[in-house]
Amino acid sequence: MARTMRWTAALALAGMTWLGGCKREEPTTQAPEAVDASAPAAQATEVTLQLFGDPAEVAGYRQLVTAFEAKNPDVKVRLVPIGKQKDHMAKLTTAFSGGTPPDLFLLNYRRFGQFAAKDVLEPLGPRMQKSAVLKEQDFYPQAMEAFRYEGTLECIPQNVSSLVVYWNRGLFKKLGVPPPKPDWNWDDFRKTAQALTRDEDGDGRTDIHGLAFDPNLSRLAPFIWQAGGELVNDVNDPRQLELLTPPAQEALRYVLRLQRVFKVTPTLEEAKSENAEARFAAGRLGMHLNSRRLVPTLREVPDLDWDVAPLPRHKQKATVLHSDGFCMSRASKVKDAAFRFVEFALGPTGAELLARSGRTVPSLRAVAEGPAFLDPNQRPASARVFLDSIPIIRRLPNAPVWNEVETRADVIVEEWFYTVPPGGTKLTQADSKEVRPGQEAGGSMKRLLRQRDEVNTLGLEVNEAVQGILDSAPRPDAGAP
Amino acid sequence: MKARAPRGREAMLWLAAPFLAAAALLVGLPALLALGFAFTEYDALSAPRFVGMAHFVRMWNDPLFWTALGNSLLFAGLAVPLRLAVALGLALLLHRGGRLARAAVFLPTVVPDIAYALLWLWLLNPLYGPLALALKAAGVTSGGWLLTPWGARGALVALTVFQLGEVFVVLLAARRELPEELYELCELEGGSALTVFRKVTLPLMAPTLVLLAARDVVVSLQTTFVPALVITQGGPRYATTFLPLYIYENGFEYLRIGYASAMTWVMFLVTAAMVAAQLWVLREWRASTTRQA
Numbered sequence: 001m002a003r004t005m006r007w008t009a010a011l012a013l014a015g016m017t018w019l020g021g022c023k024r025e026e027p028t029t030q031a032p033e034a035v036d037a038s039a040p041a042a043q044a045t046e047v048t049l050q051l052f053g054d055p056a057e058v059a060g061y062r063q064l065v066t067a068f069e070a071k072n073p074d075v076k077v078r079l080v081p082i083g084k085q086k087d088h089m090a091k092l093t094t095a096f097s098g099g100t101p102p103d104l105f106l107l108n109y110r111r112f113g114q115f116a117a118k119d120v121l122e123p124l125g126p127r128m129q130k131s132a133v134l135k136e137q138d139f140y141p142q143a144m145e146a147f148r149y150e151g152t153l154e155c156i157p158q159n160v161s162s163l164v165v166y167w168n169r170g171l172f173k174k175l176g177v178p179p180p181k182p183d184w185n186w187d188d189f190r191k192t193a194q195a196l197t198r199d200e201d202g203d204g205r206t207d208i209h210g211l212a213f214d215p216n217l218s219r220l221a222p223f224i225w226q227a228g229g230e231l232v233n234d235v236n237d238p239r240q241l242e243l244l245t246p247p248a249q250e251a252l253r254y255v256l257r258l259q260r261v262f263k264v265t266p267t268l269e270e271a272k273s274e275n276a277e278a279r280f281a282a283g284r285l286g287m288h289l290n291s292r293r294l295v296p297t298l299r300e301v302p303d304l305d306w307d308v309a310p311l312p313r314h315k316q317k318a319t320v321l322h323s324d325g326f327c328m329s330r331a332s333k334v335k336d337a338a339f340r341f342v343e344f345a346l347g348p349t350g351a352e353l354l355a356r357s358g359r360t361v362p363s364l365r366a367v368a369e370g371p372a373f374l375d376p377n378q379r380p381a382s383a384r385v386f387l388d389s390i391p392i393i394r395r396l397p398n399a400p401v402w403n404e405v406e407t408r409a410d411v412i413v414e415e416w417f418y419t420v421p422p423g424g425t426k427l428t429q430a431d432s433k434e435v436r437p438g439q440e441a442g443g444s445m446k447r448l449l450r451q452r453d454e455v456n457t458l459g460l461e462v463n464e465a466v467q468g469i470l471d472s473a474p475r476p477d478a479g480a481p
Numbered sequence: 482m483k484a485r486a487p488r489g490r491e492a493m494l495w496l497a498a499p500f501l502a503a504a505a506l507l508v509g510l511p512a513l514l515a516l517g518f519a520f521t522e523y524d525a526l527s528a529p530r531f532v533g534m535a536h537f538v539r540m541w542n543d544p545l546f547w548t549a550l551g552n553s554l555l556f557a558g559l560a561v562p563l564r565l566a567v568a569l570g571l572a573l574l575l576h577r578g579g580r581l582a583r584a585a586v587f588l589p590t591v592v593p594d595i596a597y598a599l600l601w602l603w604l605l606n607p608l609y610g611p612l613a614l615a616l617k618a619a620g621v622t623s624g625g626w627l628l629t630p631w632g633a634r635g636a637l638v639a640l641t642v643f644q645l646g647e648v649f650v651v652l653l654a655a656r657r658e659l660p661e662e663l664y665e666l667c668e669l670e671g672g673s674a675l676t677v678f679r680k681v682t683l684p685l686m687a688p689t690l691v692l693l694a695a696r697d698v699v700v701s702l703q704t705t706f707v708p709a710l711v712i713t714q715g716g717p718r719y720a721t722t723f724l725p726l727y728i729y730e731n732g733f734e735y736l737r738i739g740y741a742s743a744m745t746w747v748m749f750l751v752t753a754a755m756v757a758a759q760l761w762v763l764r765e766w767r768a769s770t771t772r773q774a
Contacts, residue, residue: 090733097525097738114736118526268628273608404735415718 044073045337048102050080050095051324052088053359056296060357067353068344075337089403096120096329103332104341106324107155109146109398110218110406115327116149117400117474122328122335124342125153133343143323143363146395155325156346159360160368161292162319162389163222163311165189166380170305171196171208171286180287180309186226186254189312193264196286210264212276213289215255215417216410217462218320218396222311223251225318225394238397238405239470243459251314253431253455259417260425260454268418280306291322292386295358299379308380310389321395323363361386401473405466412465416458425454512749519743524736536743546744548719549727550751552634556723557701557755559638561694564701568645569690572652573682583653590646594704598711601640605712630720633713637721640708641701648693655689656682684770691763695756702752724748 051061058081065077080102082088089111095101101120115121125148128134134156136144143157165180172179177195181188193210200207213219221231229247232238242248259265266279277294279285281301288294289311298306311319326342328335344350351362352372358379362368374383396402452460519536521529540546575583589597604610607628659682667677683690705723709715715722715730724744732741 086734093525093733093736097733097736118524118736120526269607272628273606273610407730407734411716411718414716 044076045334046076046078047104047334047338047341048078048080049104049106049341050082050088050092050102051106052082052085053293054083054297056300057293057357057359060296060354060359063357064345064350064353067349068341071344072340075340077341099331101329101331103329103334103338105327105329106158107327109143109155109157109321109323109325110396111403112147112155112325112327113149113398113400114403116154120330121154122330122332123152123154124156124326124328124339127339128153128156131339131343133347138365139363140365140368140390142321142390142393142395143325146321146323146398147325149398155327156342157323157325157363158346158351158354159292159323160363160386160390160393161322161361162386162393163219163289163291163322164319164385164389165309165311166280166288166290166294166298166306167309168280168283168286168304168306170303171283173305175208175286177286179307182310184309184312186312186314190254190258190262190264193258193287194262197262197264206263206266206270208284208286209266209270209279210286211258211288212265212271212279212285214276215414217406217413219289220252220255220413221394221396222318222320223255223314224248225320226311226314226316227251227254228315232397235395235397237475238399238402238473241409241459241462241466241470243462244456247315248459249455250431252458253427254314256417256425256455257427257429257431260420261427261429271418292361293322293359295380299358306379307382308385309382310385317392319389319393321393323395399473401469404469408465408469409462412461413458416454416461421454427454515742515745517742518739519746521739523739523742525738526736529739532739536740537747539740540743540747545719545722545727546724549722549724550747552720552722553702553705553724553748554751556634556638556705557698559634560641560701561697563638564642564645564648564697565690565694567642568648568652568693569686571645571649572656573678576653576656583649586649587646589643592644594707595711597640597644598708601636601708602712605636628717630717633717633721637705637708637713640712641704644704648697651689651693652686655686659685687766688763691759691766695759698755698759699752702748 049061049065051058053061058079061079061081065079068077069075080091082091085108088105092101092105092107092115096115107115112121128136136153139157140160143160144153147153147155147157167180169179171177175196175198177192180192184192196208196210197206198208199205217231224231224243224247227247227250229245229251230242231248233240233242243252265271266276274282276285276288277290277297280288281298281304283304298304310317326345328338328342332338345354346364348364348367351360351364351367352370354360355362355367355373356375356378362373367373368387396406518529520531520533522532522535523529571586575586592600604612607613663681663685664677667681672680702723703725705721706725706729709721709723709726710729713721715726725748728741728744728748731737731744
């Protein structure tokens with residue numbers, strides 16, 4: 001008897017431990033798909049939506065959800081906001097691994113490929129074709145094209161943002177620096193950044209920086225395109241990076257000279273102490289390169305007078321596409337309800353709401369051209385800069401391995417950007433290709449090392465780090481349109 | 482008939498049963514599954530595909546794996562002796578009293594890992610952090626060394642040194658168990674503090690120290706994850722990319738569960754080998770002291 005009781009107690013303890021470890025996060029109230037529309041509000045179908053953003057950005061989505069639920073009482077949207085994009089991706093992959101992915105989630109076009117390749121996304125193109133609310137021709141094609149995988153529209157873009165120059169109008173006025181011209185070039189840009197860079201108290205440390213941006217592959221890309229180069233050999237099927245071509249080298253030299261010769265950007269120490277967005281909001285940064293997603297946060301900064309300007313041009317104009325799309329999990333049990341939310345969010349009402357929040361450059365043309373986005377009473381006053389950039393917008397690859405390529409490369413780009421060679425920089429104020437140390441005859445590896453300089457070392461090191469990843473990428477389906 | 486109460490080994494087994502059951506379910510079973518996945522291409526989204534030893538070959542040729550493994554071993558090599566030395570020093574210093582000081586030593590251990598890492602993120606801010614400001618006040622103008630590979634590694638080692646509460650408590654208990662008569666005898670014979678430490682304290686506490694070292698190696702190989710993720714993000718340039726972080730990135734960012742499982746097992750085997758080596762040293766040392774006696 002006592003033996004039986006002991007066994008029972010042990011099993012109960014083990015069971016409790018097991019159940020404790022397997023506790024669900026929250027009970028769901030998902031109703032069967034068939035009763036979506038007619039179910040009373042008390043048994044509303046629950047749709048989960050996961051996204052990332054700052055509190056100010058997330059506030060816009062909360063408004064969107066509230067407006068949707070008011071019109072669709074049979075559907076409840078559970079918003080799962082994540083602070084950082086990296087954490088958003090990790091949570092998403094973990095949720096897919098665990099078999100509990102959110103019904104809907106926002107993904108950048110550079111990152112949806114790895115999910116599309118695994119066939120875990122419900123393609124939204126066919127649903128869009130049947131939709132009475134969303135018509136493909138009403139959207140900017142630049143954004144739509146970015147979300148096609150092997151010819152199929154997998155996700156639907158909510159925005160068609162691009163990299164622009166945020167500039168502190170108050171600081172420009174205070175320092176007597178002329179505002180950016182609409183057609184400014186690399187030289188104008190550099191001179192403006194120099195005019196803004198100040199050591200105000202004479203302690204040898206720069207107090208106001210002319211320019212700051214995150215040194216990474218996506219920020220470098222528009223400069224390379226402006227110089228007439230390419231980032232990859234084929235944006236649809238990237239097999240190699242093109243950072244060692246002469247136009248790319250010219251662009252990289254320009255960016256590096258801003259840091260090392262003209263010293264208009266924060267040093268590594270300064271950049272790690274305070275990020276560029278905080279520096280801009282605090283009024284200690286003249287210009288900052290970012291996409292539209294910074295707008296809601298900056299609007300909340302009192303007394304900050306700021307605007308946006310296009311990226312400078314060089315041999316040609318170019319900027320890089322920033323676009324997030326609504327994606328649906330193939331495993332979702334509430335696809336119809338989830339798509340109703342997508343229709344609402346991307347339709348005129350939802351797109352206007354998000355545009356007013358400042359978060360998006362709407363992918364829906366009518367809203368982008370309307371007062372919700374171009375509201376003259378809201379910052380940025382020059383919101384049209386985003387629309388004017390659309391014809392010159394270019395995109396990065398959306399291949400399944402691209403997320404990993406960027407992750408690996410960005411570490412190297414950051415180090416390259418901030419680390420001055422031991423002997424000091426050989427770059428000069430005047431742009432010159434002659435930055436290489438003298439070449440001597442020798443073994444191939446020795447020659448390669450001697451040919452390495454502070455500019456081309458980026459291409460050599462990034463190639464070494466990512467070529468294996470690019471080689472391992474699956475070939476696109478030859479039969480795809 | 483009155484039931485016989487369990488005694489000795491049987492009683493210990495019953496006491497340990499809940500833990501063993503949970504460990505088997507939550508650690509043993511997943512570990513076995515991971516061993517199976519290590520031989521498959523598995524992304525958790527589609528069915529696993531058997532690839533034999535491919536992941537181990539890939540690991541052999543993966544420079545980042547070796548960097549991560551090297552970083553982990555280096556971290557353990559620096560952190561474990563330092564933690565043990567500091568904990569031992571504090572235990573010897575505080576074994577007679579100083580309740581407040583003991584509480585202060587233990588306190589950082591109860592801070593949740595994320596909060597602790599965020600606190601250090603602020604402390605180590607290269608321009609505005611208290612450490613940088615203190616250095617500046619002391620005439621060291623640049624806190625930039627924190628952004629160098631060795632500076633970042635050193636900072637992570639330093640922050641783990643403060644979380645030594647458990648090691649400290651065990652050493653404190655071990656020291657208090659030592660017979661005071663021995664110390665009184667040493668005092669009568671005029672032995673210096675260093676002699677007493679070398680001839681009495683250290684030999685008597687050595688078994689505890691070795692066991693704690695074995696435990697600390699295991700802990701050190703795992704506890705790098707949160708600070709590396711939050712404070713340094715594995716940088717600068719992979720200097721603080723430890724094996725747990727690299728496994729996490731592969732498993733949960735790139736969906737290479739199979740490859741991550743293979744690396745997890747290698748990490749497990751490395752850990753086991755290190756612990757086995759320490760226990761072997763302890764056994765040999767005990768055998769030699771017994772022979773001498």
